[in-house]
Structures are given as structure tokens and as C-alpha cells.
Amino acid sequence: MIVSIVSLSFALGMVIHMAILILRRQRTEHKGATARASELVMSRELMAVISGRMVLEQASTFSIASVQDRLRTLSHLLLLVRGEDRQSLLNIADRTEILTIAIKGLSQRRPARRVDSMRTLEQFSTPGSIAALRGCMSKDPCLAVRTEAAAALARMGHLPEPSTVIDMLDLEHQPLTRLHEALFRSSASRDADELAYLAADSSLSAIRPLLVETLGWTGKFAIFDRLQDHGYDANPEVRCAALKAARRLGHPSAGAWAIRLLLDPVDSVRIQAIQTCAKLGARDAIPVMVSLIQHPSWWVRMRAKEALDTLRPHQKIKSSVTGLSQ
């Protein structure tokens, strides 16, 4: 009997829950046209405010709309405008304190909800939201939330300096991911000197490859000597990173030391050296590369063939010569 009652109650509960969801959806669909019209009126009001044809207090529809509707309209407009107009919209967001709820959301109990609030805030690059996100990045107990805050700040162009990021995200002890690479790249040109200093710090061995590779995104040729030093580092990952950075910077002077790394004992370094020489147009590397098409590693042979085809476009190598085919 208990099983029957439980089955029936469970099914009934789910059906009622579903019925509520269907009704809610129906109501949203019915309200859709009204909501769109109201959003259009709010957009017009805001455009009038930022062009100086109206003061914010006169924007009656915007003033009485719900916070969610106001946020949605502002987010939409922010995607469409640039420069002073954008700044004016951000000022409106600050003045009307509509971001207060999102900032409060950063202290919710569930990490996923905190991140939801973060997603709202990252659309509004105001001093208030930047400060809130920084606070979250430094103090949130959940590493995933701190990382999300860092990603939001990176998207807004307000990531803290690299040493702070390393501390806040505990990068010396956490596995590194592509997201971390993206974070450092976003502030590389701004923090070039600090990155170069940190990349040379042997105590940061776990993240040195990442830091060295990020030097390629600084856009500063002044760090070339340092890259050359890293190219002779004992750690093959650092050597690979130095080659990638040199390739990214694209200055031909890196060709000289990249050629030497074509004979590196580690295959992955050779592959990077091959690709760097090809990218930098280092024709002096051709004799060594020709020898590499006999290399035991398929990948080294293949990359050497590709590089030689790039460096000598009129002298394409057949696959049979490289030993790729049987």
C-alpha cells in the first residue's frame, strides 16, 4: 500500500509542478509582446537621456520598471553603443543603483548563484561592480568562484596585477588550465615588466612556463633577451614556452637561438623550434630541417615538412621523401 501511495503522490507532485511551469511559460509568452513594447520605450527614453534630450527623472517607464527589466534594457543597449554614450549608460546604472541587487547576490550561499550575479555585473564596467568583483576574487571561499571573478575582470580589462592573481587563485598549487593562460594574456601588455620579473623567478617553477609564454603577448621586443635566456632553461616546458612567445612576437632576431633548439633532445621543443623558425622565416634553419625529415618522430618529420614547404614554397617536399608514406 505504501508503495502505491508513494508512486501516486510522486507522480501527482510532478504533474502539478509541471502544470505550474506550463502556466508560467504561457503567461510569459502572453506578456512577451507587452514586455517588448515596454523595453522599446525604455530604450528610447535612455537614448534620449544620454543624448541630453531628457533628464533621467523624466524617463517614466524606466523609473517604474522592475530592476530585472531595467538591467535587461541597459545590457542590451550597452552592446549597441560605444564611447561617451556607453559611459553615460554606465553612469545611469551607477546612479539608479540597479546593480546593488547583483552586488548583494555575490554573497549568496550557493556558489552557482554568486556566479550568476557575477555574470550580470561583468556587463557593467562601473567602479562599483569592478570593486565588488575584485572583492569576490580575493575573498570568496570557493576557488571556482574566484576564478570566475578573475575571468569577468579579465573580460572587463581590470584584472589585478599578475602576482596578485597568482596569490588569489593559488596558482602555485593548483593545476593550470587554458583559462589561466587567457587571464594572463589579457593583462600582458599592461604588466609586461612584472611578468618578465616573475618569469625569471625560479621559486615559481610550477607556473613559469605559463608566464614565459605570456611574455609573447606583451608586444614588447625589449623582452627578447630574456626570452633567449628562457630558451636555454633546463626545463623543456620553459624552452617550449620561450619559443611560442618568440613566435608570437614575430621578431626575426629570435631565429638565431630558435635554430639551435632544432637539435634539442626533447621532441616537443624541436617541434616548437621548427614552427618558430617557419613563422619567423628563418631560412638559415633549412639545412637542419632537411635533416629532421629523417627524424624517428612522425610529428617532428611532419612539422619539418610543413616548415620546409613554408620556407621553400616553390620546392614542396613529397611525402615519400619525408618517410611519411610506406
Next chain:
Amino acid sequence: MTVDVFAIGAGLLLGLAWTSFAIVLLRNAVSVVQLIVAAWSFARRLKPAPRSIDLWSRYDDLAPPVSVIAPAFNEELSIVDSVRALLALQYPQYEVIVVNDGSKDATLARMIDAFAMEPSDRQQIVALQHTRVNGVYQSTTNRNLLLIDKENGRKADAANAGIGFAQMPLVCVIDADSIIEPDGLLRATEPFMTDDGRLIAVGGAIRIVNGSVIEAGHISEIGLSEKWLPRFQVVEYMRAFLTARVANAELSMLTLISGAFGIFKRSVVVEVGGYRHDTVGEDLELVIRLHRHMREQKRAYSIAFVPEVVCWTEAPETLEGLRNQRSRWQQGALETLVRHRHMLCNPRYGRIGIVAMPLFVIEDLIGPPMELVGYLLIPLCFALGILSLDVTLAFLGLTFVFGTGISIGTLALEEKQLRRTPNAADLSRIALAAVVENFGYRQINLWYRLRGIWRFLKKDSSWAAVPRTGFDRSEPEAKTKLPISTERRQDEAANFEPSAAAMDGENEQPIVIKTPSIYSGNRAK
């Protein structure tokens, strides 16, 4: 003596009835646990961020390059549209490898004409296929499009040939008639953004395309089929992808990545020898083998699942098609279970051995026949007066009523979390289908699964076609039937030797290439 025989018979009937009841109860309990875990997982989940698209468009080298492998057999009417859609995917760096699996129609010619393809000397890194490669072509208009023309094998063989040519670190194996969402690759590879190197495979949610409007290989309008059979399958797919797989992935027990869309680390797939040719459930078998391989080698790994819809597929609209599909799935599951039986309850394989494999046994081996037995025996026992009304009602409640609750619960989860049903009217129709499916459709499916068990016991390895309507163009029979003789399958099974070569990205060792350049005129055996 007569009394003894009656007592023994009654005891046997009662025993079977109670066993059936217990198994149905257990299966429902598992479904509830999965629903709860899935809801918990959705509640904790960080919703997909715009960061992938934004950061990866800024630093496109951070998006792991992907080889999309599309095996195609007799797809002349749809292949050009499908490939155009694949070439239009939003992703920084990817290549499309179409494998023409010995089509009897003009698939090859259509591809060559439409994409100005010319012979290429692109080499296969590793030969995982068992059939000959006749030629390799590269598009002159889309340099990231490669066409492999090979003898007919089956999907596993075609996918293996494509994997052998793939040079990117990730391979995405799809069906040629799968419709990938424009940002499906971005969504599905998002777990790699925060991966520390352990992630080896990612599955994504698949939905039923029947009833939607397809234009040039893209879905221009999401819709719901007018027919009941596809609607029931919409509910089933939601239950499978939003409840079972989300829960299994949350508990690190994901054992199936659908053949219609799956992303794998190429080096690991090559390590295990690619897809097996001697099973009709190659997608399930591959994932189980990946688990087994990684655990035997004591390597840290993970397999993730993305609940967002990444791909759409066509569901059979006839009972014949459904029967063939479901019995094939059942047969594939049993083949995999038997092949990896020593993982069962083996602590060496962790949760996969201790939990996932026994659940497999309950769900795929004894579940379907025992539920059918229950439908027959429990009312019979009640009629004979050896089972109480309470137990009979409880069984019927579990099968008909509780099942409805689970299906509706999954639909509610979808509506709250993803909201991909186009409108309230369609939502109501799917909800109705979720109720109705428990009265007939579910039982028919059990019968088809029983048929799959029978095919497995008979060792029937013929490939039964799943007739489809086709999105807009194809001739259903020719499109879906992949003929291969039983003798050849058995020969292939006997000769199957997974490659032992360890591969790790660009550090992998050279593999003997069985397939020669098309210029050499030789053909490997």
C-alpha cells in the same frame, strides 16, 4: 502429489513475481536517485559563460583544435548541405574529415564537385580501419575539409579511418546526418577550458529533430513532430540525457557518449585502438574500454558531459525502425557487458566496476525481461489468489504511475534549466506524451529489448536498418542501411588487435601506415 506440484508451481510463480517486483522497484529507485542527482548537479552548475566565445576569439590558439569526423554512407542527397553546415560551425580551429564509407551512390562525386576537391597526399598517422582507403581528397576552396574514400566497412570502421587521418588533439565523431548546433563545438569543448589535462572525452545532449524545419543543414525553426512515436522519443531522450547522463557524469560514472556526437582526446582513442568493429554498440563499448584502459593504467582521467543541446538527430517514426534501433542498442549493450564482464563488481575499476556495471546488468540484462514477466505474472498470481491486491497495485503503480512521475520530473528539470522547448503548447504536448508513453510505448520498448537479447544470444550480427523519413531529401533505406556480411564481421573480430602504441599529442611514436598514398597505386590489405 498433485498438491505438491501445485505448491511448487505456485511457489515458483510467486518467486518470479516477487523478483520482478523487486527489480522494477530497484530500477525506479535508480531513476529517482538519478533525477535527484541531476537536479542537484544543475543547481550547483556554473552556467555557461560568454567567456569561452569571448576569450577564445581573442586567443584562438587556446581553443583545442578539433578534427570533426563524419562517416557517410549513401548520403548523396544530403552530404553537401551537411558538410556546408559543418564548415560553418563557430570554432577557431577545426578540420572536417568526411569518410565516404564505400557509398553505392554519388556521395563521392557530389563532395568532389561541390567543394572542388583534389587528390591529396595527406598521410594517415595510424591505420585503425580494417578496410582499404581508396583515396584522399582535400578541398581547394575550404582547406580544412578532407575527404577519405574507403571501402565499405561500417560506422566504426569509417570513424576509425577518420581518426587515423586526424591531426588535431581532439576528435569529434558524429553521424553525417547529425545536425550540430552552430556553437555546439564551442559548448562541447568548454570543459577543456578549465581542464588540467585529465579530461579524455566529452559527451553532449542530443535532441530529436523530427518536426523541426531544416534548411541547408541548419535548424531554422525548432518544432515538435505531429506523430506520437517521435514525441515519446523526445521524452526518452530528455530522460536519458538530462537525468541519467548528467547524474552519471556528476558521479564520475558516465559510460556512454552517443555515437551521434562525442569528443575524444585523439591520442587516448588511438591508444585503445579506436572503435571495435565486432559490436553493434561501438559507442558504448569505446567509452567502457576507455574507463578500463585508464583505470588499468592507474592514470587520472575524467569524462565530462555538457547538458546543453549540442546536436540534433532524427528519430525513427515507424515501429519497425524503432524495433530495429532498440534491439540493436540492447544487443550492443549486452555485447559490451559480456566483453568487459570481468569489470563487474571488480574494485579495481572503482565506481565503474562496483556501481555502473552492476546497474548495467539490472538495466540491460535482467531489467527488461523481468519487467515483462511482472506484467504477466503479477496479475496472474493475483487472479490465482496467491498474491495480494496491495502488491499487485503497488507493481502497477510503480510501472505506470511512478514512471510517469520520473518522465514529468525530467521535463520539469529541462524547463527550469534549459528551456529549449519552443513554446508552452509544445511543452504541454511533450508533457502529455510523458504520461501516455507509460501505457504501451514503454512495454513495446521492453519487447524490442527482449528481441535484442534474443539477437545477442543467437549471435546475430546483421545490421538492421532504421528507416527514417530523412530531414528533407534522402531515400530512407539506402541512407541508413550499412550492409556487411556476417562472415566478414567475424573475420574482422578475429583479426582485431588494438594498437598498443602509446600516443601523447605530438610526442607519439610512428605507426606503420597500412594505407598507401593514392599516387602509389598500391592498396593495403
